[in-house]
Amino acid sequence: MxxxxxxxxxxxxxxxxxxxxxxxxxxxxxxxxxxxxxxxxxxxxxxxxxxxxxxxxxxxxxxxxxxxxxxxxxxxxxxxxxxxxxxxxxxxxxxxxxxxxxxxxxxxxxxxxxxxxxxxxxxxxxxxxxxxxxxxxxxxxxxxxxxxxxxxxxDRVDDPDGLKLSSSAVREAVHAGDMLRAAAILGRPFAIEGEVIHGDKRGRTIGVPTANVRLGDYMRPAYGVYAVRTRLPDGRTFDGVASLGLRPMFALDEPLLEVWLFDFDGDLYGQTVETRLIAFLRGEQTFDGLDALKAQIDADAVAARAALRLAPS
Structure with a gap:
Protein backbone atom coordinates (compact mmCIF):
# COMPACT_ATOMS: atom_id res chain seq x y z
CA MET A 1 0.00 0.00 0.00
CA ASP A 155 11.31 15.68 -21.60
CA ARG A 156 7.87 15.79 -23.17
CA VAL A 157 6.62 12.28 -23.90
CA ASP A 158 4.15 11.53 -26.68
CA ASP A 159 2.87 8.42 -28.35
CA PRO A 160 4.71 7.35 -31.51
CA ASP A 161 1.54 8.24 -33.42
CA GLY A 162 1.53 11.76 -31.96
CA LEU A 163 -1.04 11.25 -29.20
CA LYS A 164 -0.52 14.04 -26.66
CA LEU A 165 -0.01 12.68 -23.15
CA SER A 166 -1.39 15.36 -20.85
CA SER A 167 -4.22 15.95 -18.40
CA SER A 168 -5.77 18.50 -20.75
CA ALA A 169 -5.77 15.90 -23.53
CA VAL A 170 -7.52 13.44 -21.21
CA ARG A 171 -10.15 16.05 -20.42
CA GLU A 172 -10.70 16.79 -24.11
CA ALA A 173 -11.17 13.11 -24.86
CA VAL A 174 -13.54 12.50 -21.93
CA HIS A 175 -15.55 15.62 -22.75
CA ALA A 176 -15.97 14.31 -26.29
CA GLY A 177 -16.95 10.82 -25.10
CA ASP A 178 -13.84 9.35 -26.75
CA MET A 179 -13.12 6.81 -24.06
CA LEU A 180 -10.64 4.84 -26.17
CA ARG A 181 -8.46 7.92 -26.59
CA ALA A 182 -8.77 8.79 -22.89
CA ALA A 183 -7.74 5.25 -21.93
CA ALA A 184 -4.79 5.37 -24.35
CA ILE A 185 -3.49 8.52 -22.64
CA LEU A 186 -4.18 7.34 -19.10
CA GLY A 187 -3.01 3.78 -19.61
CA ARG A 188 -6.34 2.60 -18.12
CA PRO A 189 -10.01 3.54 -18.52
CA PHE A 190 -11.27 6.81 -17.06
CA ALA A 191 -13.22 6.01 -13.89
CA ILE A 192 -15.59 7.77 -11.51
CA GLU A 193 -15.52 6.80 -7.84
CA GLY A 194 -18.10 7.80 -5.26
CA GLU A 195 -20.63 6.82 -2.66
CA VAL A 196 -23.86 5.19 -3.82
CA ILE A 197 -26.75 7.47 -2.87
CA HIS A 198 -30.52 7.06 -2.82
CA GLY A 199 -32.24 8.20 -6.00
CA ASP A 200 -35.92 8.42 -6.90
CA LYS A 201 -35.95 4.62 -7.41
CA ARG A 202 -37.79 5.05 -10.72
CA GLY A 203 -35.49 2.48 -12.33
CA ARG A 204 -36.82 -0.23 -10.04
CA THR A 205 -40.30 0.30 -11.44
CA ILE A 206 -39.09 -0.79 -14.88
CA GLY A 207 -36.77 -3.56 -13.71
CA VAL A 208 -33.46 -1.69 -13.94
CA PRO A 209 -32.33 -0.74 -10.41
CA THR A 210 -29.35 1.59 -10.54
CA ALA A 211 -26.45 2.53 -8.29
CA ASN A 212 -26.37 6.33 -8.31
CA VAL A 213 -23.18 8.35 -7.76
CA ARG A 214 -22.76 12.14 -7.71
CA LEU A 215 -20.03 13.53 -9.95
CA GLY A 216 -18.81 16.07 -7.41
CA ASP A 217 -15.64 17.81 -8.64
CA TYR A 218 -15.01 15.34 -11.47
CA MET A 219 -14.87 16.92 -14.89
CA ARG A 220 -18.09 16.32 -16.81
CA PRO A 221 -17.80 13.61 -19.45
CA ALA A 222 -20.05 13.72 -22.51
CA TYR A 223 -23.61 13.25 -21.29
CA GLY A 224 -25.21 10.05 -22.45
CA VAL A 225 -25.07 6.28 -22.06
CA TYR A 226 -21.92 4.22 -21.48
CA ALA A 227 -20.81 0.61 -21.32
CA VAL A 228 -19.17 0.35 -17.91
CA ARG A 229 -17.38 -1.89 -15.43
CA THR A 230 -17.88 -1.23 -11.73
CA ARG A 231 -15.61 -2.36 -8.91
CA LEU A 232 -17.31 -2.94 -5.56
CA PRO A 233 -15.63 -2.42 -2.16
CA ASP A 234 -15.14 -6.19 -1.81
CA GLY A 235 -13.14 -6.27 -5.04
CA ARG A 236 -15.79 -7.86 -7.26
CA THR A 237 -16.30 -6.29 -10.67
CA PHE A 238 -19.56 -6.20 -12.61
CA ASP A 239 -20.30 -5.18 -16.18
CA GLY A 240 -23.12 -2.76 -16.72
CA VAL A 241 -24.66 0.11 -18.60
CA ALA A 242 -24.83 3.64 -17.21
CA SER A 243 -26.59 6.89 -17.86
CA LEU A 244 -24.51 9.97 -17.11
CA GLY A 245 -25.99 13.44 -17.15
CA LEU A 246 -29.13 15.37 -16.30
CA ARG A 247 -31.69 12.79 -17.43
CA PRO A 248 -33.90 14.85 -19.80
CA MET A 249 -37.14 12.96 -19.06
CA PHE A 250 -36.82 13.42 -15.29
CA ALA A 251 -34.69 16.51 -14.85
CA LEU A 252 -31.97 16.47 -12.19
CA ASP A 253 -30.52 19.46 -10.35
CA GLU A 254 -26.99 18.11 -10.83
CA PRO A 255 -25.49 15.51 -13.16
CA LEU A 256 -25.56 11.96 -11.88
CA LEU A 257 -23.98 8.66 -12.84
CA GLU A 258 -26.67 5.97 -12.75
CA VAL A 259 -25.30 2.46 -13.20
CA TRP A 260 -27.31 -0.69 -13.90
CA LEU A 261 -25.06 -3.60 -12.94
CA PHE A 262 -25.74 -6.77 -14.92
CA ASP A 263 -26.26 -9.94 -12.91
CA PHE A 264 -26.02 -8.15 -9.56
CA ASP A 265 -28.53 -8.31 -6.75
CA GLY A 266 -27.67 -6.49 -3.57
CA ASP A 267 -27.71 -3.27 -1.56
CA LEU A 268 -24.90 -0.80 -2.29
CA TYR A 269 -26.28 2.28 -0.54
CA GLY A 270 -23.57 4.12 1.38
CA GLN A 271 -20.77 2.09 -0.21
CA THR A 272 -18.03 3.56 -2.40
CA VAL A 273 -17.79 2.08 -5.89
CA GLU A 274 -15.56 2.87 -8.86
CA THR A 275 -17.07 2.80 -12.35
CA ARG A 276 -14.87 2.67 -15.44
CA LEU A 277 -16.40 4.28 -18.53
CA ILE A 278 -15.42 1.80 -21.23
CA ALA A 279 -17.36 2.97 -24.29
CA PHE A 280 -19.74 5.81 -25.14
CA LEU A 281 -22.90 4.36 -26.68
CA ARG A 282 -25.19 7.33 -27.38
CA GLY A 283 -26.11 10.82 -26.23
CA GLU A 284 -28.98 11.77 -23.94
CA GLN A 285 -32.48 11.41 -25.39
CA THR A 286 -36.10 12.06 -24.43
CA PHE A 287 -38.69 9.29 -24.91
CA ASP A 288 -42.47 9.10 -25.20
CA GLY A 289 -43.15 7.45 -21.87
CA LEU A 290 -41.67 4.71 -19.68
CA ASP A 291 -42.33 1.91 -22.17
CA ALA A 292 -40.20 3.60 -24.82
CA LEU A 293 -37.53 4.35 -22.24
CA LYS A 294 -37.47 0.72 -21.08
CA ALA A 295 -37.16 -0.51 -24.67
CA GLN A 296 -34.19 1.80 -25.23
CA ILE A 297 -32.53 0.71 -21.97
CA ASP A 298 -32.82 -2.91 -23.08
CA ALA A 299 -31.23 -1.99 -26.40
CA ASP A 300 -28.49 -0.07 -24.55
CA ALA A 301 -27.81 -3.14 -22.41
CA VAL A 302 -27.35 -5.29 -25.53
CA ALA A 303 -24.99 -2.69 -27.01
CA ALA A 304 -23.07 -2.42 -23.73
CA ARG A 305 -22.57 -6.18 -23.47
CA ALA A 306 -21.28 -6.24 -27.05
CA ALA A 307 -18.86 -3.37 -26.38
CA LEU A 308 -17.61 -4.95 -23.17
CA ARG A 309 -16.92 -8.27 -24.87
CA LEU A 310 -14.41 -6.44 -27.05
CA ALA A 311 -12.76 -4.55 -24.18
CA PRO A 312 -9.90 -5.89 -22.04
CA SER A 313 -11.12 -7.21 -18.70
Whole structure:
Protein backbone atom coordinates (compact mmCIF):
# COMPACT_ATOMS: atom_id res chain seq x y z
CA MET A 1 0.00 0.00 0.00
CA UNK A 2 1.12 3.56 -0.72
CA UNK A 3 1.67 5.51 2.52
CA UNK A 4 -0.10 8.88 2.42
CA UNK A 5 1.48 11.89 4.14
CA UNK A 6 -0.66 15.03 4.37
CA UNK A 7 1.81 17.74 5.43
CA UNK A 8 5.42 18.79 5.04
CA UNK A 9 5.82 20.32 8.49
CA UNK A 10 7.05 18.45 11.55
CA UNK A 11 7.73 15.15 9.83
CA UNK A 12 9.83 12.51 11.61
CA UNK A 13 13.06 11.41 9.96
CA UNK A 14 11.36 8.14 8.99
CA UNK A 15 9.16 10.04 6.51
CA UNK A 16 12.02 12.02 5.00
CA UNK A 17 14.81 11.17 2.58
CA UNK A 18 12.81 10.03 -0.46
CA UNK A 19 13.49 10.49 -4.14
CA UNK A 20 10.32 12.20 -5.34
CA UNK A 21 8.42 13.13 -8.48
CA UNK A 22 6.74 16.54 -8.10
CA UNK A 23 3.58 17.74 -9.84
CA UNK A 24 -0.21 17.84 -9.71
CA UNK A 25 -0.39 14.35 -11.27
CA UNK A 26 -4.15 14.60 -11.80
CA UNK A 27 -4.89 11.45 -13.76
CA UNK A 28 -1.46 9.82 -13.29
CA UNK A 29 -1.43 9.43 -17.07
CA UNK A 30 1.42 8.01 -19.13
CA UNK A 31 3.22 11.36 -19.25
CA UNK A 32 3.13 11.53 -15.45
CA UNK A 33 4.33 7.95 -15.29
CA UNK A 34 7.45 8.93 -17.25
CA UNK A 35 8.29 11.59 -14.63
CA UNK A 36 7.73 9.06 -11.85
CA UNK A 37 10.02 6.63 -13.68
CA UNK A 38 12.80 9.21 -13.42
CA UNK A 39 12.30 9.41 -9.67
CA UNK A 40 12.16 5.61 -9.45
CA UNK A 41 15.54 5.29 -11.17
CA UNK A 42 17.06 7.77 -8.72
CA UNK A 43 15.44 6.00 -5.76
CA UNK A 44 17.05 2.72 -6.80
CA UNK A 45 20.43 4.35 -7.30
CA UNK A 46 20.28 6.11 -3.92
CA UNK A 47 18.66 3.26 -2.01
CA UNK A 48 15.90 5.70 -1.06
CA UNK A 49 12.11 5.39 -0.83
CA UNK A 50 10.15 6.47 -3.91
CA UNK A 51 7.73 9.31 -3.29
CA UNK A 52 5.30 11.48 -5.21
CA UNK A 53 4.63 15.08 -4.16
CA UNK A 54 1.20 16.40 -5.09
CA UNK A 55 -1.14 19.04 -3.71
CA UNK A 56 -4.59 19.22 -2.13
CA UNK A 57 -6.59 20.99 -3.31
CA UNK A 58 -5.33 21.11 -6.88
CA UNK A 59 -3.62 24.53 -7.29
CA UNK A 60 -6.05 25.38 -10.07
CA UNK A 61 -8.96 25.05 -7.62
CA UNK A 62 -7.20 27.37 -5.16
CA UNK A 63 -6.59 30.09 -7.71
CA UNK A 64 -9.87 29.58 -9.58
CA UNK A 65 -12.42 28.63 -6.90
CA UNK A 66 -15.34 29.16 -9.29
CA UNK A 67 -13.88 27.10 -12.15
CA UNK A 68 -16.05 24.34 -13.57
CA UNK A 69 -15.34 20.84 -12.18
CA UNK A 70 -12.15 19.51 -13.74
CA UNK A 71 -10.64 16.76 -11.59
CA UNK A 72 -9.80 13.40 -13.17
CA UNK A 73 -9.47 11.32 -10.00
CA UNK A 74 -9.99 11.23 -6.25
CA UNK A 75 -7.08 11.01 -3.79
CA UNK A 76 -7.88 7.33 -3.25
CA UNK A 77 -7.74 6.68 -6.99
CA UNK A 78 -4.41 8.51 -7.18
CA UNK A 79 -2.92 6.31 -4.46
CA UNK A 80 -4.13 3.16 -6.21
CA UNK A 81 -2.75 4.33 -9.57
CA UNK A 82 0.65 4.98 -7.97
CA UNK A 83 0.94 1.59 -6.27
CA UNK A 84 1.82 -0.49 -9.38
CA UNK A 85 4.46 2.14 -10.24
CA UNK A 86 6.39 1.18 -7.10
CA UNK A 87 5.61 4.38 -5.19
CA UNK A 88 6.15 4.07 -1.43
CA UNK A 89 4.77 7.43 -0.30
CA UNK A 90 2.31 9.99 -1.59
CA UNK A 91 2.91 13.42 -0.09
CA UNK A 92 -0.42 15.23 -0.54
CA UNK A 93 0.69 18.67 0.56
CA UNK A 94 -1.95 21.26 1.58
CA UNK A 95 -2.15 23.99 -1.04
CA UNK A 96 -3.19 26.83 1.21
CA UNK A 97 -2.51 30.55 1.53
CA UNK A 98 0.99 29.90 2.87
CA UNK A 99 1.85 27.59 -0.01
CA UNK A 100 0.36 29.95 -2.60
CA UNK A 101 2.45 32.85 -1.27
CA UNK A 102 5.79 30.98 -1.23
CA UNK A 103 8.58 32.09 -3.51
CA UNK A 104 10.24 29.39 -5.56
CA UNK A 105 13.31 29.64 -3.31
CA UNK A 106 11.19 29.17 -0.19
CA UNK A 107 9.40 26.16 -1.66
CA UNK A 108 12.70 24.47 -2.53
CA UNK A 109 14.31 25.34 0.81
CA UNK A 110 11.46 25.03 3.32
CA UNK A 111 9.23 22.37 1.77
CA UNK A 112 11.50 20.13 -0.27
CA UNK A 113 14.86 20.35 1.51
CA UNK A 114 13.89 21.03 5.13
CA UNK A 115 10.32 19.74 5.40
CA UNK A 116 10.53 16.59 3.27
CA UNK A 117 14.30 16.18 3.30
CA UNK A 118 14.25 14.91 -0.26
CA UNK A 119 17.36 13.44 -1.84
CA UNK A 120 16.20 13.77 -5.45
CA UNK A 121 13.44 15.51 -7.39
CA UNK A 122 12.11 14.49 -10.81
CA UNK A 123 9.94 17.01 -12.65
CA UNK A 124 8.39 17.45 -16.06
CA UNK A 125 9.81 19.74 -18.73
CA UNK A 126 7.05 22.32 -18.11
CA UNK A 127 7.14 22.24 -14.28
CA UNK A 128 6.69 25.60 -12.55
CA UNK A 129 6.51 26.42 -8.84
CA UNK A 130 6.50 29.33 -6.43
CA UNK A 131 4.39 32.48 -6.35
CA UNK A 132 3.84 33.74 -9.87
CA UNK A 133 5.23 30.45 -11.25
CA UNK A 134 8.73 31.92 -11.16
CA UNK A 135 10.43 28.58 -10.59
CA UNK A 136 11.56 26.39 -13.50
CA UNK A 137 13.19 22.97 -13.84
CA UNK A 138 16.59 24.58 -14.33
CA UNK A 139 16.00 26.85 -11.36
CA UNK A 140 15.14 23.83 -9.21
CA UNK A 141 18.32 22.11 -10.36
CA UNK A 142 20.38 25.11 -9.24
CA UNK A 143 18.56 25.36 -5.92
CA UNK A 144 18.90 21.63 -5.33
CA UNK A 145 22.63 21.88 -5.87
CA UNK A 146 22.96 24.25 -2.92
CA UNK A 147 20.32 22.52 -0.77
CA UNK A 148 21.59 18.95 -1.10
CA UNK A 149 19.29 17.24 -3.58
CA UNK A 150 19.68 16.36 -7.24
CA UNK A 151 17.15 17.00 -10.01
CA UNK A 152 16.22 15.26 -13.24
CA UNK A 153 13.92 16.75 -15.87
CA UNK A 154 11.68 14.55 -18.01
CA ASP A 155 11.31 15.68 -21.60
CA ARG A 156 7.87 15.79 -23.17
CA VAL A 157 6.62 12.28 -23.90
CA ASP A 158 4.15 11.53 -26.68
CA ASP A 159 2.87 8.42 -28.35
CA PRO A 160 4.71 7.35 -31.51
CA ASP A 161 1.54 8.24 -33.42
CA GLY A 162 1.53 11.76 -31.96
CA LEU A 163 -1.04 11.25 -29.20
CA LYS A 164 -0.52 14.04 -26.66
CA LEU A 165 -0.01 12.68 -23.15
CA SER A 166 -1.39 15.36 -20.85
CA SER A 167 -4.22 15.95 -18.40
CA SER A 168 -5.77 18.50 -20.75
CA ALA A 169 -5.77 15.90 -23.53
CA VAL A 170 -7.52 13.44 -21.21
CA ARG A 171 -10.15 16.05 -20.42
CA GLU A 172 -10.70 16.79 -24.11
CA ALA A 173 -11.17 13.11 -24.86
CA VAL A 174 -13.54 12.50 -21.93
CA HIS A 175 -15.55 15.62 -22.75
CA ALA A 176 -15.97 14.31 -26.29
CA GLY A 177 -16.95 10.82 -25.10
CA ASP A 178 -13.84 9.35 -26.75
CA MET A 179 -13.12 6.81 -24.06
CA LEU A 180 -10.64 4.84 -26.17
CA ARG A 181 -8.46 7.92 -26.59
CA ALA A 182 -8.77 8.79 -22.89
CA ALA A 183 -7.74 5.25 -21.93
CA ALA A 184 -4.79 5.37 -24.35
CA ILE A 185 -3.49 8.52 -22.64
CA LEU A 186 -4.18 7.34 -19.10
CA GLY A 187 -3.01 3.78 -19.61
CA ARG A 188 -6.34 2.60 -18.12
CA PRO A 189 -10.01 3.54 -18.52
CA PHE A 190 -11.27 6.81 -17.06
CA ALA A 191 -13.22 6.01 -13.89
CA ILE A 192 -15.59 7.77 -11.51
CA GLU A 193 -15.52 6.80 -7.84
CA GLY A 194 -18.10 7.80 -5.26
CA GLU A 195 -20.63 6.82 -2.66
CA VAL A 196 -23.86 5.19 -3.82
CA ILE A 197 -26.75 7.47 -2.87
CA HIS A 198 -30.52 7.06 -2.82
CA GLY A 199 -32.24 8.20 -6.00
CA ASP A 200 -35.92 8.42 -6.90
CA LYS A 201 -35.95 4.62 -7.41
CA ARG A 202 -37.79 5.05 -10.72
CA GLY A 203 -35.49 2.48 -12.33
CA ARG A 204 -36.82 -0.23 -10.04
CA THR A 205 -40.30 0.30 -11.44
CA ILE A 206 -39.09 -0.79 -14.88
CA GLY A 207 -36.77 -3.56 -13.71
CA VAL A 208 -33.46 -1.69 -13.94
CA PRO A 209 -32.33 -0.74 -10.41
CA THR A 210 -29.35 1.59 -10.54
CA ALA A 211 -26.45 2.53 -8.29
CA ASN A 212 -26.37 6.33 -8.31
CA VAL A 213 -23.18 8.35 -7.76
CA ARG A 214 -22.76 12.14 -7.71
CA LEU A 215 -20.03 13.53 -9.95
CA GLY A 216 -18.81 16.07 -7.41
CA ASP A 217 -15.64 17.81 -8.64
CA TYR A 218 -15.01 15.34 -11.47
CA MET A 219 -14.87 16.92 -14.89
CA ARG A 220 -18.09 16.32 -16.81
CA PRO A 221 -17.80 13.61 -19.45
CA ALA A 222 -20.05 13.72 -22.51
CA TYR A 223 -23.61 13.25 -21.29
CA GLY A 224 -25.21 10.05 -22.45
CA VAL A 225 -25.07 6.28 -22.06
CA TYR A 226 -21.92 4.22 -21.48
CA ALA A 227 -20.81 0.61 -21.32
CA VAL A 228 -19.17 0.35 -17.91
CA ARG A 229 -17.38 -1.89 -15.43
CA THR A 230 -17.88 -1.23 -11.73
CA ARG A 231 -15.61 -2.36 -8.91
CA LEU A 232 -17.31 -2.94 -5.56
CA PRO A 233 -15.63 -2.42 -2.16
CA ASP A 234 -15.14 -6.19 -1.81
CA GLY A 235 -13.14 -6.27 -5.04
CA ARG A 236 -15.79 -7.86 -7.26
CA THR A 237 -16.30 -6.29 -10.67
CA PHE A 238 -19.56 -6.20 -12.61
CA ASP A 239 -20.30 -5.18 -16.18
CA GLY A 240 -23.12 -2.76 -16.72
CA VAL A 241 -24.66 0.11 -18.60
CA ALA A 242 -24.83 3.64 -17.21
CA SER A 243 -26.59 6.89 -17.86
CA LEU A 244 -24.51 9.97 -17.11
CA GLY A 245 -25.99 13.44 -17.15
CA LEU A 246 -29.13 15.37 -16.30
CA ARG A 247 -31.69 12.79 -17.43
CA PRO A 248 -33.90 14.85 -19.80
CA MET A 249 -37.14 12.96 -19.06
CA PHE A 250 -36.82 13.42 -15.29
CA ALA A 251 -34.69 16.51 -14.85
CA LEU A 252 -31.97 16.47 -12.19
CA ASP A 253 -30.52 19.46 -10.35
CA GLU A 254 -26.99 18.11 -10.83
CA PRO A 255 -25.49 15.51 -13.16
CA LEU A 256 -25.56 11.96 -11.88
CA LEU A 257 -23.98 8.66 -12.84
CA GLU A 258 -26.67 5.97 -12.75
CA VAL A 259 -25.30 2.46 -13.20
CA TRP A 260 -27.31 -0.69 -13.90
CA LEU A 261 -25.06 -3.60 -12.94
CA PHE A 262 -25.74 -6.77 -14.92
CA ASP A 263 -26.26 -9.94 -12.91
CA PHE A 264 -26.02 -8.15 -9.56
CA ASP A 265 -28.53 -8.31 -6.75
CA GLY A 266 -27.67 -6.49 -3.57
CA ASP A 267 -27.71 -3.27 -1.56
CA LEU A 268 -24.90 -0.80 -2.29
CA TYR A 269 -26.28 2.28 -0.54
CA GLY A 270 -23.57 4.12 1.38
CA GLN A 271 -20.77 2.09 -0.21
CA THR A 272 -18.03 3.56 -2.40
CA VAL A 273 -17.79 2.08 -5.89
CA GLU A 274 -15.56 2.87 -8.86
CA THR A 275 -17.07 2.80 -12.35
CA ARG A 276 -14.87 2.67 -15.44
CA LEU A 277 -16.40 4.28 -18.53
CA ILE A 278 -15.42 1.80 -21.23
CA ALA A 279 -17.36 2.97 -24.29
CA PHE A 280 -19.74 5.81 -25.14
CA LEU A 281 -22.90 4.36 -26.68
CA ARG A 282 -25.19 7.33 -27.38
CA GLY A 283 -26.11 10.82 -26.23
CA GLU A 284 -28.98 11.77 -23.94
CA GLN A 285 -32.48 11.41 -25.39
CA THR A 286 -36.10 12.06 -24.43
CA PHE A 287 -38.69 9.29 -24.91
CA ASP A 288 -42.47 9.10 -25.20
CA GLY A 289 -43.15 7.45 -21.87
CA LEU A 290 -41.67 4.71 -19.68
CA ASP A 291 -42.33 1.91 -22.17
CA ALA A 292 -40.20 3.60 -24.82
CA LEU A 293 -37.53 4.35 -22.24
CA LYS A 294 -37.47 0.72 -21.08
CA ALA A 295 -37.16 -0.51 -24.67
CA GLN A 296 -34.19 1.80 -25.23
CA ILE A 297 -32.53 0.71 -21.97
CA ASP A 298 -32.82 -2.91 -23.08
CA ALA A 299 -31.23 -1.99 -26.40
CA ASP A 300 -28.49 -0.07 -24.55
CA ALA A 301 -27.81 -3.14 -22.41
CA VAL A 302 -27.35 -5.29 -25.53
CA ALA A 303 -24.99 -2.69 -27.01
CA ALA A 304 -23.07 -2.42 -23.73
CA ARG A 305 -22.57 -6.18 -23.47
CA ALA A 306 -21.28 -6.24 -27.05
CA ALA A 307 -18.86 -3.37 -26.38
CA LEU A 308 -17.61 -4.95 -23.17
CA ARG A 309 -16.92 -8.27 -24.87
CA LEU A 310 -14.41 -6.44 -27.05
CA ALA A 311 -12.76 -4.55 -24.18
CA PRO A 312 -9.90 -5.89 -22.04
CA SER A 313 -11.12 -7.21 -18.70
Missing amino acids: VEIVTDWRGLPDSLKGAAVAIGAFDGVHRGHQAVIAGAREAARSLGAPLGVVSFDPHPRRWFQPDAAPFRLMTPAQMARALQPLGVDRLYRLPFDADMAAMSDEAFARDVLASGLGIRHAAVGFDFTYGKGRTGSPEGLRRQGGSLGFTVTVC
